[in-house]
Amino acid sequence: xxxxxxxxTRPRDVRPRRRIGMRQRLGRWDVKVSPYLYISPFFVLxxxxxxxxxxxxxxxxxxxxxxxxxxxxxxxxxxYVDVLHQPFFWKALRNTFSIFALSTIPQVIIALVIAAxxxxxxxxxxxxxxxxxxxxxxxxxxxxMIFGQIFSDQSGMMNAILSKVGISPVGWHSNVLASHLxxxxxxxxxWTGYNTLVILAAMQAIPNDIFEAAIIDGASxxxxxxxxxxxxxxxxxxxxxxxxxxxxxxIFDEPTMFDQQNSATTAGGADGQFVTVTxxxxxxxxxSQNNLGRSAAxxxxxxxxxxxxxxxxxxxxxRIASDSGAVRRARKVRS
Amino acid sequence: MHKSRTVWAAAAGLTGIALAVTGxxxxxxxxxxxxxxxxxxxxxxxxxxxxxxxxDLFTEYMKDHPNVTIVSDKAAKSDDARASVKNSIxxxxxxxxxxxxxxxxxPELLKSSDFxxxxxxxxxxxxxPDWKMAQATxxxxxxIGLGTDSGPQGVCYRKDLFQKAGLPTDRAxxxxxxxxxxxxxxxxxxxGQKFMAANTGAAWFDSLGALAQVANNQxxxxxxxxxxxxxTVAKSDSNxxxxxxxxxxxxxxxxxxxxxxxxxxxAFASDKFATVMCPAxxxxxxxxxxxxxxxxxxxxxLPGGSSNWGGSFLLVPAKxxxxxxxxxxxxxxxxxxxxxxxxxxxGNFPSQTDxxxxxxxxxxxxxxxxxxxxxxxxxNRFSAVSKQPYRGSHxxxxxxxxxxxxxxxxxxxxxxxxxxxxxxxxxxKQLG
Numbered sequence: 001x002x003x004x005x006x007x008x009t010r011p012r013d014v015r016p017r018r019r020i021g022m023r024q025r026l027g028r029w030d031v032k033v034s035p036y037l038y039i040s041p042f043f044v045l046x047x048x049x050x051x052x053x054x055x056x057x058x059x060x061x062x063x064x065x066x067x068x069x070x071x072x073x074x075x076x077x078x079x080y081v082d083v084l085h086q087p088f089f090w091k092a093l094r095n096t097f098s099i100f101a102l103s104t105i106p107q108v109i110i111a112l113v114i115a116a117x118x119x120x121x122x123x124x125x126x127x128x129x130x131x132x133x134x135x136x137x138x139x140x141x142x143x144x145m146i147f148g149q150i151f152s153d154q155s156g157m158m159n160a161i162l163s164k165v166g167i168s169p170v171g172w173h174s175n176v177l178a179s180h181l182x183x184x185x186x187x188x189x190x191w192t193g194y195n196t197l198v199i200l201a202a203m204q205a206i207p208n209d210i211f212e213a214a215i216i217d218g219a220s221x222x223x224x225x226x227x228x229x230x231x232x233x234x235x236x237x238x239x240x241x242x243x244x245x246x247x248x249x250x251i252f253d254e255p256t257m258f259d260q261q262n263s264a265t266t267a268g269g270a271d272g273q274f275v276t277v278t279x280x281x282x283x284x285x286x287x288s289q290n291n292l293g294r295s296a297a298x299x300x301x302x303x304x305x306x307x308x309x310x311x312x313x314x315x316x317x318x319r320i321a322s323d324s325g326a327v328r329r330a331r332k333v334r335s
Numbered sequence: 336m337h338k339s340r341t342v343w344a345a346a347a348g349l350t351g352i353a354l355a356v357t358g359x360x361x362x363x364x365x366x367x368x369x370x371x372x373x374x375x376x377x378x379x380x381x382x383x384x385x386x387x388x389x390x391d392l393f394t395e396y397m398k399d400h401p402n403v404t405i406v407s408d409k410a411a412k413s414d415d416a417r418a419s420v421k422n423s424i425x426x427x428x429x430x431x432x433x434x435x436x437x438x439x440x441x442p443e444l445l446k447s448s449d450f451x452x453x454x455x456x457x458x459x460x461x462x463x464p465d466w467k468m469a470q471a472t473x474x475x476x477x478x479i480g481l482g483t484d485s486g487p488q489g490v491c492y493r494k495d496l497f498q499k500a501g502l503p504t505d506r507a508x509x510x511x512x513x514x515x516x517x518x519x520x521x522x523x524x525x526x527g528q529k530f531m532a533a534n535t536g537a538a539w540f541d542s543l544g545a546l547a548q549v550a551n552n553q554x555x556x557x558x559x560x561x562x563x564x565x566x567t568v569a570k571s572d573s574n575x576x577x578x579x580x581x582x583x584x585x586x587x588x589x590x591x592x593x594x595x596x597x598x599x600x601x602a603f604a605s606d607k608f609a610t611v612m613c614p615a616x617x618x619x620x621x622x623x624x625x626x627x628x629x630x631x632x633x634x635x636x637l638p639g640g641s642s643n644w645g646g647s648f649l650l651v652p653a654k655x656x657x658x659x660x661x662x663x664x665x666x667x668x669x670x671x672x673x674x675x676x677x678x679x680x681x682g683n684f685p686s687q688t689d690x691x692x693x694x695x696x697x698x699x700x701x702x703x704x705x706x707x708x709x710x711x712x713x714x715n716r717f718s719a720v721s722k723q724p725y726r727g728s729h730x731x732x733x734x735x736x737x738x739x740x741x742x743x744x745x746x747x748x749x750x751x752x753x754x755x756x757x758x759x760x761x762x763x764k765q766l767g
Contacts, residue, residue, distance in 0.1 A: 068421060068446060069446065070425070152598050153596075153598055154598040155597065156598075171748075173596075174746070174749055261593045261596055262735070263413070265417075266735045270593075270739040270746070271739070271749050271758070286418060288443055288729075288730075288731035290421070
């Protein structure tokens, strides 16, 4: 940047015109290129650790590829066709969506409510705020073991409680919906607190005078929440919803651990009750089929699905947020 | 499948011991005079999983070979160890000088047998019975793995429940009751029927899946044809379909408890089932899961004759830096004398013919099983094992699907036998 300040003081005389030109050009490049250079480490790293694997996976998915014996012949889209023809893939996709819906949606809503409560003037605020983060610190394996005990089919706590109130025991591992509920519980247990804190941080950044204005206008607590709080934290909401969508669609640990009978390469219930797309991907590539080609095809299909869902989410969240139109409308009416 | 290796229930129980012992292994590489040949210092990394019981042996070996430092690289779960071995083959990088592998992974490792060194020597060529050697020998006759332990099977049973049902309780009498040396599945289920008729409230066995492990291992070609590796299960009179029909027609004697679940683990302490198929390593699991249940005993018998379930190998990657030293160490670790020591201390039953006959092995008794002579019983059960089922390219997957098919009928009750069998065939068709 030093060069820039020097430039105007240079006398515009005689010969070294070209050299000044050079300097000028350098200066211009400096201005134009340097910022990109400064942020380039991230993108270089991303290209190596993110983009390259992504593209490499695409290459793998177009070949017959065994994990152990390596690259085979080019087969075009055959792996994709094979995968799409396997009922197990569709089962995995169904399970993934179901677990995603049962976990992410309630999770974000609950997080929003808890954050609103924590944002109020509570006694021992820090205690409550740190409290919601505690489950997030618990290792997924530990969570799975705890919930495994709770949701055991015969000796589990949940079925013991249900039978006390006269409900017949639920087959937590054999019933499709029940298994999804149990797994969604594990996910929510871990992630609700994390999302709560992110949303809470956004809520605290809302200037107080907006609330004061709303109160003067006679807005109730509920009205404040919907017409001021939510529109004001829109960017954060989009962030939370999109990250938990991605996380929800890539769910692996919890359902794998939930199957106590099988190892990671075979888990997911005797009838595929809770096999998810990422589990299916792992089982194809790293199970004894060692079919990395099909596994890569599943990875790309999942990528496309996540992309599509994220776009829908983005559009949807923007709609919610255009509720901020309500604020604008309200202001217009006033003036 | 050798599930014991995959399950943390077992792992958790052993971790205590494991932690205590690994503490010693990193300790002194003492200065005592050596018999070892000269040569530069070598560091050998040995990857194992769960508990191989090698910590003391490592110390002993390092004492005798001061130029050798052994680093133990123990994976938390066998899943991790399996993934690590496969990744190193896939990327052809060598991270450990010796890797342990479960017999279940051997079919896929044998397909990449170039990655591993030939470990056969004139000394160890007769160390194991043929069936154990066959598990680690590739098509060209190259031996890639040195056998460590094995899992000869007997029948564990509950004395108190047998008594309640009016059956004999003495372990010799129980063996005779189930048919002695000519025990058949028919006799096992017939006895089960008698037991069920006595209405003790307990079932005869834990689950169909547990029995399938034995029954399939008794077939010469359970799922695939030995001659061309083709999958045979879809034929109407296939071995697999016969086993499936036999097992699913006795669902009424099952406790419907899938192996390795929390429910199953807890059941050893309560009165849920009277018998369980018992490979040598299962005795440790029962004793760990139900330390206060004093009525478990073990009979020297097995329906259908004999069977081996599980066992591991030590493999030496051919491109390692210290292949010669690694081979020497692996050979020493799997020699009968060392295998016998491991059994006495940790209970991993040997697979070496001489170790099985070793006096310290046959003399071992187990206080948990009412002082049953477990060493002698499993030695007998081991000698009875004569053949190993053919395990082709898809063995692991088909076996897994077979287990799931039985679970659907027996535990989940989501399908009847016919529907579940059809799902099994569909799943097998999708393999590729």
